[in-house]
Amino acid sequence: MPFNVEKIFENVTKKSIFLNKSVLQSDYTPETIPHREQQIKQVAKILACSLRLEKPSNLFIYGKTGTGKTLVVKYVLNELNKKAAALKIPLKTIYVNCKLKKVSDTEYRILAELISQLGADIPATGLPTDVVYKKFINIIDENKQLIIIVLDEIDEAVKKIGDAFLYNFTRLNSEMMNTQISFIGISNDLTFIDSLDPRVRSSLSEEELVFPPYNALQLKDILIERAKRSFKRSCVSSGVIEKIAALAAKEHGDARRAIDLLRIAAELAEREGKSKLTLEFVDKAIEKIERDKIVDLVETQPRHHQLILLSILNFFDTLKNKEQKVYTGDIYNRYYDLCKQLKLEPLTQRRVSDIVAELDMLGLINAQVISKGRYGRTREIKMTLPNSLILKIKSIIEQQIY
DNA sequence: CGAGATTCATGTGAAGTATACCTTTAGGCTTAA
DNA sequence: AAGCCTAAAGGTATACTTCACATGAATCTCGTA
Numbered sequence: 379m380p381f382n383v384e385k386i387f388e389n390v391t392k393k394s395i396f397l398n399k400s401v402l403q404s405d406y407t408p409e410t411i412p413h414r415e416q417q418i419k420q421v422a423k424i425l426a427c428s429l430r431l432e433k434p435s436n437l438f439i440y441g442k443t444g445t446g447k448t449l450v451v452k453y454v455l456n457e458l459n460k461k462a463a464a465l466k467i468p469l470k471t472i473y474v475n476c477k478l479k480k481v482s483d484t485e486y487r488i489l490a491e492l493i494s495q496l497g498a499d500i501p502a503t504g505l506p507t508d509v510v511y512k513k514f515i516n517i518i519d520e521n522k523q524l525i526i527i528v529l530d531e532i533d534e535a536v537k538k539i540g541d542a543f544l545y546n547f548t549r550l551n552s553e554m555m556n557t558q559i560s561f562i563g564i565s566n567d568l569t570f571i572d573s574l575d576p577r578v579r580s581s582l583s584e585e586e587l588v589f590p591p592y593n594a595l596q597l598k599d600i601l602i603e604r605a606k607r608s609f610k611r612s613c614v615s616s617g618v619i620e621k622i623a624a625l626a627a628k629e630h631g632d633a634r635r636a637i638d639l640l641r642i643a644a645e646l647a648e649r650e651g652k653s654k655l656t657l658e659f660v661d662k663a664i665e666k667i668e669r670d671k672i673v674d675l676v677e678t679q680p681r682h683h684q685l686i687l688l689s690i691l692n693f694f695d696t697l698k699n700k701e702q703k704v705y706t707g708d709i710y711n712r713y714y715d716l717c718k719q720l721k722l723e724p725l726t727q728r729r730v731s732d733i734v735a736e737l738d739m740l741g742l743i744n745a746q747v748i749s750k751g752r753y754g755r756t757r758e759i760k761m762t763l764p765n766s767l768i769l770k771i772k773s774i775i776e777q778q779i780y
Numbered sequence: 781c782g783a784g785a786t787t788c789a790t791g792t793g794a795a796g797t798a799t800a801c802c803t804t805t806a807g808g809c810t811t812a813a
Numbered sequence: 814a815a816g817c818c819t820a821a822a823g824g825t826a827t828a829c830t831t832c833a834c835a836t837g838a839a840t841c842t843c844g845t846a
Contacts, residue, residue: 754836755837
Protein backbone atom coordinates (compact mmCIF):
# COMPACT_ATOMS: atom_id res chain seq x y z
CA MET A 379 0.00 0.00 0.00
CA PRO A 380 1.47 3.35 -0.97
CA PHE A 381 1.79 5.44 2.08
CA ASN A 382 2.59 9.10 1.92
CA VAL A 383 2.42 11.17 5.04
CA GLU A 384 3.04 14.33 3.14
CA LYS A 385 -0.08 13.73 1.14
CA ILE A 386 -2.19 13.45 4.26
CA PHE A 387 -1.00 16.80 5.47
CA GLU A 388 -1.57 18.28 2.07
CA ASN A 389 -5.16 17.14 2.13
CA VAL A 390 -5.66 18.77 5.46
CA THR A 391 -4.35 22.15 4.42
CA LYS A 392 -5.67 22.30 0.90
CA LYS A 393 -8.97 20.59 0.81
CA SER A 394 -10.40 21.31 4.21
CA ILE A 395 -14.13 21.79 4.03
CA PHE A 396 -14.08 23.55 7.36
CA LEU A 397 -13.89 27.25 7.61
CA ASN A 398 -13.94 27.28 11.36
CA LYS A 399 -14.40 24.01 13.10
CA SER A 400 -14.76 25.39 16.59
CA VAL A 401 -18.25 26.56 15.68
CA LEU A 402 -19.36 22.95 15.82
CA GLN A 403 -17.64 22.14 19.08
CA SER A 404 -19.79 21.83 22.17
CA ASP A 405 -18.28 24.76 24.03
CA TYR A 406 -19.02 27.24 21.27
CA THR A 407 -21.39 30.09 22.05
CA PRO A 408 -23.29 31.20 18.97
CA GLU A 409 -24.18 34.83 18.42
CA THR A 410 -27.74 34.11 17.55
CA ILE A 411 -30.07 31.61 19.11
CA PRO A 412 -32.77 30.66 16.61
CA HIS A 413 -36.22 29.67 17.85
CA ARG A 414 -35.63 30.77 21.37
CA GLU A 415 -36.82 34.35 20.96
CA GLN A 416 -39.78 33.57 23.15
CA GLN A 417 -37.62 32.24 25.97
CA ILE A 418 -35.10 35.05 25.66
CA LYS A 419 -37.86 37.59 25.91
CA GLN A 420 -39.35 35.94 28.96
CA VAL A 421 -36.04 35.66 30.77
CA ALA A 422 -35.20 39.23 29.86
CA LYS A 423 -38.57 40.48 31.10
CA ILE A 424 -38.13 38.76 34.41
CA LEU A 425 -34.63 40.14 34.88
CA ALA A 426 -35.30 43.59 33.43
CA CYS A 427 -36.32 45.16 36.70
CA SER A 428 -32.78 44.67 37.94
CA LEU A 429 -31.86 47.70 35.81
CA ARG A 430 -34.02 49.76 38.16
CA LEU A 431 -32.18 48.17 41.07
CA GLU A 432 -35.19 46.10 42.02
CA LYS A 433 -34.74 42.48 42.89
CA PRO A 434 -35.96 40.23 40.08
CA SER A 435 -38.03 37.15 40.90
CA ASN A 436 -36.17 33.92 41.37
CA LEU A 437 -36.40 31.88 38.23
CA PHE A 438 -36.46 28.17 37.61
CA ILE A 439 -35.80 26.72 34.19
CA TYR A 440 -36.36 23.18 33.05
CA GLY A 441 -35.82 21.38 29.79
CA LYS A 442 -34.07 18.36 28.42
CA THR A 443 -30.44 18.46 27.40
CA GLY A 444 -29.65 20.36 24.24
CA THR A 445 -32.63 22.64 24.35
CA GLY A 446 -30.63 25.81 24.80
CA LYS A 447 -31.24 26.56 28.46
CA THR A 448 -27.71 27.46 29.40
CA LEU A 449 -27.21 29.32 26.18
CA VAL A 450 -30.26 31.53 26.64
CA VAL A 451 -29.42 32.34 30.22
CA LYS A 452 -25.82 33.20 29.43
CA TYR A 453 -26.88 35.31 26.50
CA VAL A 454 -29.41 37.32 28.48
CA LEU A 455 -27.01 37.82 31.37
CA ASN A 456 -24.36 39.00 29.00
CA GLU A 457 -26.68 41.60 27.50
CA LEU A 458 -27.82 42.57 30.94
CA ASN A 459 -24.23 43.09 32.07
CA LYS A 460 -23.49 45.30 29.10
CA LYS A 461 -26.53 47.42 29.75
CA ALA A 462 -25.80 47.65 33.45
CA ALA A 463 -22.23 48.72 32.78
CA ALA A 464 -23.44 51.39 30.40
CA LEU A 465 -25.93 52.70 32.91
CA LYS A 466 -23.45 52.36 35.77
CA ILE A 467 -25.72 50.10 37.72
CA PRO A 468 -24.06 47.94 40.39
CA LEU A 469 -25.12 44.55 39.08
CA LYS A 470 -23.17 41.34 39.28
CA THR A 471 -23.90 37.98 37.77
CA ILE A 472 -22.37 34.69 38.84
CA TYR A 473 -22.61 31.47 36.92
CA VAL A 474 -21.89 28.17 38.62
CA ASN A 475 -22.20 24.76 37.02
CA CYS A 476 -23.04 22.42 39.86
CA LYS A 477 -22.16 19.36 37.85
CA LEU A 478 -18.45 20.10 37.80
CA LYS A 479 -16.66 17.89 40.27
CA LYS A 480 -14.77 20.55 42.14
CA VAL A 481 -17.96 22.41 42.89
CA SER A 482 -20.68 19.93 43.52
CA ASP A 483 -19.38 17.89 46.43
CA THR A 484 -20.48 20.00 49.33
CA GLU A 485 -22.38 23.09 50.26
CA TYR A 486 -19.05 24.50 51.34
CA ARG A 487 -17.56 24.13 47.90
CA ILE A 488 -20.46 25.79 46.17
CA LEU A 489 -20.06 28.75 48.48
CA ALA A 490 -16.32 28.77 47.94
CA GLU A 491 -16.89 28.83 44.20
CA LEU A 492 -19.30 31.73 44.52
CA ILE A 493 -16.83 33.67 46.63
CA SER A 494 -13.95 33.05 44.30
CA GLN A 495 -16.05 34.26 41.38
CA LEU A 496 -16.58 37.46 43.31
CA GLY A 497 -12.84 37.90 43.40
CA ALA A 498 -12.18 36.96 47.01
CA ASP A 499 -10.51 33.81 48.22
CA ILE A 500 -11.13 31.43 51.04
CA PRO A 501 -9.16 28.41 52.24
CA ALA A 502 -10.04 25.15 50.53
CA THR A 503 -10.94 23.58 53.82
CA GLY A 504 -10.98 24.12 57.53
CA LEU A 505 -13.54 26.87 58.03
CA PRO A 506 -16.90 26.21 59.61
CA THR A 507 -19.73 26.56 57.13
CA ASP A 508 -21.48 29.38 58.91
CA VAL A 509 -18.30 31.41 58.95
CA VAL A 510 -18.10 31.03 55.20
CA TYR A 511 -21.64 32.27 54.97
CA LYS A 512 -20.74 35.29 57.06
CA LYS A 513 -17.74 35.99 54.92
CA PHE A 514 -19.84 35.65 51.81
CA ILE A 515 -22.37 38.09 53.17
CA ASN A 516 -19.65 40.53 54.19
CA ILE A 517 -18.15 40.53 50.74
CA ILE A 518 -21.33 41.20 48.88
CA ASP A 519 -23.03 43.37 51.43
CA GLU A 520 -20.34 46.05 51.41
CA ASN A 521 -22.00 48.08 48.73
CA LYS A 522 -25.52 48.47 47.60
CA GLN A 523 -25.85 46.16 44.65
CA LEU A 524 -27.82 43.39 42.98
CA ILE A 525 -26.47 39.93 42.42
CA ILE A 526 -27.88 37.28 40.13
CA ILE A 527 -26.63 33.76 40.78
CA VAL A 528 -27.12 31.05 38.20
CA LEU A 529 -27.00 27.48 39.45
CA ASP A 530 -26.73 25.29 36.38
CA GLU A 531 -27.58 21.57 36.61
CA ILE A 532 -28.79 22.20 40.10
CA ASP A 533 -30.44 18.79 40.23
CA GLU A 534 -27.01 17.15 40.29
CA ALA A 535 -26.00 19.06 43.39
CA VAL A 536 -29.25 18.33 45.20
CA LYS A 537 -28.96 14.65 44.35
CA LYS A 538 -25.59 14.59 46.09
CA ILE A 539 -25.98 16.81 49.08
CA GLY A 540 -29.70 17.37 49.57
CA ASP A 541 -31.73 20.54 49.35
CA ALA A 542 -30.82 22.08 52.70
CA PHE A 543 -28.30 24.45 51.15
CA LEU A 544 -30.95 25.88 48.84
CA TYR A 545 -32.99 26.78 51.86
CA ASN A 546 -30.03 28.63 53.34
CA PHE A 547 -29.48 30.42 50.07
CA THR A 548 -33.02 31.62 49.76
CA ARG A 549 -32.84 33.10 53.23
CA LEU A 550 -29.66 35.04 52.58
CA ASN A 551 -31.61 38.08 51.46
CA SER A 552 -33.08 38.63 54.90
CA GLU A 553 -29.60 38.85 56.43
CA MET A 554 -28.31 41.63 54.28
CA MET A 555 -28.79 45.34 54.50
CA ASN A 556 -27.63 46.55 51.12
CA THR A 557 -27.39 43.76 48.64
CA GLN A 558 -30.12 41.64 47.17
CA ILE A 559 -29.69 38.29 45.51
CA SER A 560 -31.75 36.58 42.83
CA PHE A 561 -31.37 32.96 41.87
CA ILE A 562 -31.74 31.25 38.55
CA GLY A 563 -31.88 27.46 38.78
CA ILE A 564 -31.44 25.29 35.72
CA SER A 565 -32.36 21.61 35.69
CA ASN A 566 -32.47 18.83 33.12
CA ASP A 567 -34.75 16.78 35.27
CA LEU A 568 -38.37 17.72 34.76
CA THR A 569 -39.54 16.12 37.97
CA PHE A 570 -36.80 17.69 40.03
CA ILE A 571 -38.81 20.51 41.57
CA ASP A 572 -41.37 18.10 43.03
CA SER A 573 -38.73 16.45 45.15
CA LEU A 574 -37.77 19.69 46.87
CA ASP A 575 -38.78 20.91 50.26
CA PRO A 576 -42.00 22.91 49.71
CA ARG A 577 -40.53 26.05 51.30
CA VAL A 578 -37.55 25.94 48.98
CA ARG A 579 -39.74 25.20 46.02
CA SER A 580 -42.03 28.16 46.49
CA SER A 581 -39.26 30.65 47.02
CA LEU A 582 -36.92 29.34 44.34
CA SER A 583 -39.45 29.08 41.59
CA GLU A 584 -41.31 32.32 41.80
CA GLU A 585 -41.15 32.15 38.04
CA GLU A 586 -40.87 28.99 35.98
CA LEU A 587 -39.92 28.44 32.41
CA VAL A 588 -39.98 25.26 30.38
CA PHE A 589 -37.80 24.77 27.33
CA PRO A 590 -39.42 22.32 24.90
CA PRO A 591 -37.28 20.12 22.64
CA TYR A 592 -36.67 21.45 19.16
CA ASN A 593 -38.64 20.06 16.24
CA ALA A 594 -37.15 19.14 12.87
CA LEU A 595 -37.70 22.54 11.28
CA GLN A 596 -36.11 24.39 14.16
CA LEU A 597 -33.16 22.02 14.25
CA LYS A 598 -32.72 22.63 10.55
CA ASP A 599 -32.47 26.36 11.08
CA ILE A 600 -29.98 25.92 13.89
CA LEU A 601 -27.85 23.60 11.82
CA ILE A 602 -27.94 25.94 8.82
CA GLU A 603 -26.86 28.81 11.01
CA ARG A 604 -23.89 26.84 12.32
CA ALA A 605 -23.05 25.36 8.95
CA LYS A 606 -22.80 28.84 7.45
CA ARG A 607 -20.10 29.75 9.91
CA SER A 608 -18.21 26.52 10.08
CA PHE A 609 -18.02 25.33 6.46
CA LYS A 610 -16.67 26.85 3.32
CA ARG A 611 -19.23 27.82 0.72
CA SER A 612 -21.11 25.04 -1.05
CA CYS A 613 -19.30 22.31 0.77
CA VAL A 614 -22.48 20.73 2.02
CA SER A 615 -24.73 18.78 -0.32
CA SER A 616 -28.40 19.56 -0.29
CA GLY A 617 -30.39 17.30 1.98
CA VAL A 618 -27.61 16.71 4.46
CA ILE A 619 -28.85 19.24 6.96
CA GLU A 620 -32.45 18.16 6.47
CA LYS A 621 -31.58 14.56 7.09
CA ILE A 622 -29.70 15.28 10.28
CA ALA A 623 -32.46 17.54 11.53
CA ALA A 624 -35.13 14.93 10.84
CA LEU A 625 -33.16 12.19 12.56
CA ALA A 626 -32.37 14.28 15.60
CA ALA A 627 -35.93 15.51 15.97
CA LYS A 628 -37.28 12.01 15.74
CA GLU A 629 -34.94 10.70 18.37
CA HIS A 630 -34.42 13.36 20.99
CA GLY A 631 -34.74 16.97 19.80
CA ASP A 632 -31.30 17.60 21.23
CA ALA A 633 -29.51 20.35 19.31
CA ARG A 634 -26.14 19.50 20.78
CA ARG A 635 -26.24 15.96 19.48
CA ALA A 636 -27.49 17.09 16.09
CA ILE A 637 -24.50 19.39 15.81
CA ASP A 638 -22.20 16.60 16.92
CA LEU A 639 -23.55 14.44 14.15
CA LEU A 640 -22.95 17.18 11.61
CA ARG A 641 -19.40 17.66 12.84
CA ILE A 642 -18.55 13.97 12.78
CA ALA A 643 -19.98 13.57 9.28
CA ALA A 644 -17.85 16.48 8.08
CA GLU A 645 -14.76 15.10 9.77
CA LEU A 646 -15.25 11.78 8.05
CA ALA A 647 -15.67 13.46 4.68
CA GLU A 648 -12.58 15.51 5.22
CA ARG A 649 -10.54 12.55 6.34
CA GLU A 650 -11.35 10.87 3.07
CA GLY A 651 -10.12 13.91 1.23
CA LYS A 652 -13.51 14.85 -0.10
CA SER A 653 -14.28 18.49 -0.65
CA LYS A 654 -17.97 18.05 -0.16
CA LEU A 655 -20.11 16.73 2.65
CA THR A 656 -22.55 14.33 1.03
CA LEU A 657 -25.40 12.24 2.37
CA GLU A 658 -23.37 9.07 2.52
CA PHE A 659 -21.18 10.60 5.22
CA VAL A 660 -24.20 11.23 7.38
CA ASP A 661 -24.90 7.52 7.32
CA LYS A 662 -21.27 6.82 8.07
CA ALA A 663 -21.33 9.24 10.96
CA ILE A 664 -24.42 7.60 12.42
CA GLU A 665 -22.64 4.30 12.11
CA LYS A 666 -19.52 5.69 13.74
CA ILE A 667 -21.49 7.08 16.66
CA GLU A 668 -23.18 3.72 17.04
CA ARG A 669 -19.82 1.94 16.88
CA ASP A 670 -18.28 4.24 19.43
CA LYS A 671 -21.19 3.60 21.73
CA ILE A 672 -20.74 -0.15 21.44
CA VAL A 673 -16.99 0.07 21.88
CA ASP A 674 -17.52 2.18 24.96
CA LEU A 675 -20.05 -0.28 26.28
CA VAL A 676 -17.69 -3.20 25.84
CA GLU A 677 -14.79 -1.37 27.40
CA THR A 678 -16.73 -0.62 30.56
CA GLN A 679 -18.06 -4.14 31.07
CA PRO A 680 -16.73 -6.09 34.08
CA ARG A 681 -14.06 -8.66 33.37
CA HIS A 682 -16.20 -11.78 33.37
CA HIS A 683 -18.78 -10.17 31.13
CA GLN A 684 -15.98 -9.44 28.71
CA LEU A 685 -14.66 -12.98 28.92
CA ILE A 686 -18.07 -14.43 28.20
CA LEU A 687 -18.54 -12.07 25.30
CA LEU A 688 -15.11 -13.03 24.00
CA SER A 689 -16.01 -16.72 24.22
CA ILE A 690 -19.12 -16.06 22.18
CA LEU A 691 -17.26 -14.02 19.60
CA ASN A 692 -14.58 -16.69 19.26
CA PHE A 693 -17.27 -19.18 18.48
CA PHE A 694 -18.58 -17.13 15.62
CA ASP A 695 -15.10 -16.68 14.34
CA THR A 696 -14.42 -20.38 13.97
CA LEU A 697 -17.83 -20.99 12.42
CA LYS A 698 -17.41 -18.84 9.38
CA ASN A 699 -21.07 -18.72 8.43
CA LYS A 700 -22.85 -15.96 10.30
CA GLU A 701 -26.24 -17.62 10.44
CA GLN A 702 -24.88 -20.30 12.73
CA LYS A 703 -26.46 -20.66 16.16
CA VAL A 704 -24.60 -21.35 19.35
CA TYR A 705 -25.89 -22.69 22.67
CA THR A 706 -25.18 -21.72 26.25
CA GLY A 707 -23.45 -24.99 27.13
CA ASP A 708 -20.84 -24.56 24.39
CA ILE A 709 -20.25 -21.01 25.49
CA TYR A 710 -19.83 -22.05 29.08
CA ASN A 711 -17.21 -24.67 28.19
CA ARG A 712 -15.22 -22.16 26.17
CA TYR A 713 -15.52 -19.62 28.89
CA TYR A 714 -14.45 -22.19 31.49
CA ASP A 715 -11.35 -23.11 29.49
CA LEU A 716 -10.55 -19.47 28.95
CA CYS A 717 -10.70 -18.82 32.69
CA LYS A 718 -8.44 -21.78 33.44
CA GLN A 719 -6.02 -20.56 30.83
CA LEU A 720 -5.93 -17.15 32.48
CA LYS A 721 -5.82 -18.68 35.96
CA LEU A 722 -9.09 -17.06 36.90
CA GLU A 723 -11.86 -18.52 38.98
CA PRO A 724 -14.79 -19.20 36.58
CA LEU A 725 -18.29 -18.15 37.51
CA THR A 726 -21.05 -20.75 37.85
CA GLN A 727 -23.39 -21.67 35.01
CA ARG A 728 -26.19 -20.00 36.86
CA ARG A 729 -24.46 -16.64 36.74
CA VAL A 730 -23.27 -17.08 33.16
CA SER A 731 -26.86 -17.69 32.16
CA ASP A 732 -27.83 -14.33 33.64
CA ILE A 733 -24.87 -12.58 32.06
CA VAL A 734 -25.75 -13.93 28.64
CA ALA A 735 -29.23 -12.51 29.18
CA GLU A 736 -27.66 -9.16 30.11
CA LEU A 737 -25.50 -9.11 27.00
CA ASP A 738 -28.67 -9.74 25.05
CA MET A 739 -30.36 -6.77 26.73
CA LEU A 740 -27.42 -4.58 25.79
CA GLY A 741 -27.89 -5.59 22.18
CA LEU A 742 -24.41 -7.05 21.80
CA ILE A 743 -25.80 -10.46 20.97
CA ASN A 744 -29.19 -11.93 20.19
CA ALA A 745 -30.16 -14.69 22.59
CA GLN A 746 -33.47 -16.50 22.70
CA VAL A 747 -34.63 -19.29 24.95
CA ILE A 748 -35.66 -22.31 22.91
CA SER A 749 -36.41 -25.92 23.60
CA LYS A 750 -34.59 -28.60 21.67
CA GLY A 751 -37.00 -31.24 22.82
CA ARG A 752 -35.28 -34.42 23.84
CA TYR A 753 -32.02 -32.48 23.81
CA GLY A 754 -33.04 -30.01 26.42
CA ARG A 755 -33.61 -26.33 26.73
CA THR A 756 -31.13 -23.59 26.12
CA ARG A 757 -30.49 -20.13 24.81
CA GLU A 758 -29.90 -19.92 21.13
CA ILE A 759 -27.32 -17.21 20.54
CA LYS A 760 -27.03 -15.37 17.25
CA MET A 761 -24.72 -12.59 16.19
CA THR A 762 -26.02 -9.32 14.83
CA LEU A 763 -22.88 -7.17 14.81
CA PRO A 764 -20.93 -6.70 11.60
CA ASN A 765 -17.68 -8.61 11.21
CA SER A 766 -15.42 -5.59 11.41
CA LEU A 767 -16.91 -4.67 14.75
CA ILE A 768 -16.52 -8.19 16.06
CA LEU A 769 -12.82 -8.08 15.35
CA LYS A 770 -12.51 -4.70 16.98
CA ILE A 771 -14.32 -5.82 20.11
CA LYS A 772 -12.16 -8.91 20.32
CA SER A 773 -8.98 -6.90 20.19
CA ILE A 774 -10.29 -4.49 22.81
CA ILE A 775 -11.13 -7.28 25.22
CA GLU A 776 -7.88 -9.10 24.59
CA GLN A 777 -5.98 -5.91 25.27
CA GLN A 778 -7.80 -5.35 28.53
CA ILE A 779 -7.23 -8.89 29.73
CA TYR A 780 -3.55 -9.30 29.07
C1' DC B 781 -50.70 -44.75 15.09
C1' DG B 782 -51.28 -41.64 18.77
C1' DA B 783 -51.82 -40.28 23.74
C1' DG B 784 -49.27 -39.74 27.42
C1' DA B 785 -44.81 -40.43 29.96
C1' DT B 786 -39.99 -39.51 29.87
C1' DT B 787 -35.91 -37.04 29.13
C1' DC B 788 -32.34 -33.74 28.59
C1' DA B 789 -29.86 -29.32 29.16
C1' DT B 790 -30.46 -25.52 30.90
C1' DG B 791 -33.74 -21.76 32.39
C1' DT B 792 -35.54 -19.59 36.57
C1' DG B 793 -36.55 -18.45 41.42
C1' DA B 794 -35.42 -18.10 46.22
C1' DA B 795 -32.33 -17.74 49.64
C1' DG B 796 -27.84 -17.32 51.41
C1' DT B 797 -22.93 -15.20 51.38
C1' DA B 798 -19.05 -12.17 50.63
C1' DT B 799 -17.57 -7.82 49.50
C1' DA B 800 -17.39 -3.07 48.50
C1' DC B 801 -19.51 1.02 49.37
C1' DC B 802 -22.03 4.42 51.97
C1' DT B 803 -23.90 6.48 56.34
C1' DT B 804 -23.66 7.29 61.02
C1' DT B 805 -21.43 8.09 65.32
C1' DA B 806 -17.70 9.25 68.50
C1' DG B 807 -13.62 11.45 69.67
C1' DG B 808 -9.70 14.28 68.58
C1' DC B 809 -7.97 18.43 66.52
C1' DT B 810 -7.92 23.05 64.33
C1' DT B 811 -9.42 27.62 64.24
C1' DA B 812 -11.45 31.86 65.76
C1' DA B 813 -12.60 34.50 69.42
C1' DA C 814 -15.62 26.37 72.60
C1' DA C 815 -17.37 25.30 68.06
C1' DG C 816 -17.62 22.36 64.85
C1' DC C 817 -15.02 20.06 61.29
C1' DC C 818 -12.31 15.97 60.12
C1' DT C 819 -11.06 11.15 60.69
C1' DA C 820 -11.76 6.55 62.04
C1' DA C 821 -14.49 2.81 63.62
C1' DA C 822 -18.99 0.72 63.58
C1' DG C 823 -22.92 -0.42 61.48
C1' DG C 824 -25.95 -0.77 57.54
C1' DT C 825 -27.03 -1.56 52.61
C1' DA C 826 -26.59 -2.62 47.77
C1' DT C 827 -24.31 -5.67 44.57
C1' DA C 828 -22.43 -9.67 42.58
C1' DC C 829 -22.20 -14.03 43.03
C1' DT C 830 -23.19 -19.03 44.71
C1' DT C 831 -26.14 -22.96 46.13
C1' DC C 832 -30.05 -25.46 46.06
C1' DA C 833 -34.25 -26.72 44.07
C1' DC C 834 -37.44 -26.90 40.88
C1' DA C 835 -39.58 -25.57 36.18
C1' DT C 836 -39.71 -25.94 31.16
C1' DG C 837 -41.15 -27.82 26.80
C1' DA C 838 -40.61 -30.26 22.57
C1' DA C 839 -38.23 -34.48 20.77
C1' DT C 840 -38.40 -39.05 21.76
C1' DC C 841 -39.97 -43.24 23.86
C1' DT C 842 -43.58 -46.49 25.51
C1' DC C 843 -47.34 -48.95 25.20
C1' DG C 844 -52.19 -49.71 24.34
C1' DT C 845 -55.27 -49.91 20.57
C1' DA C 846 -57.04 -50.28 15.81
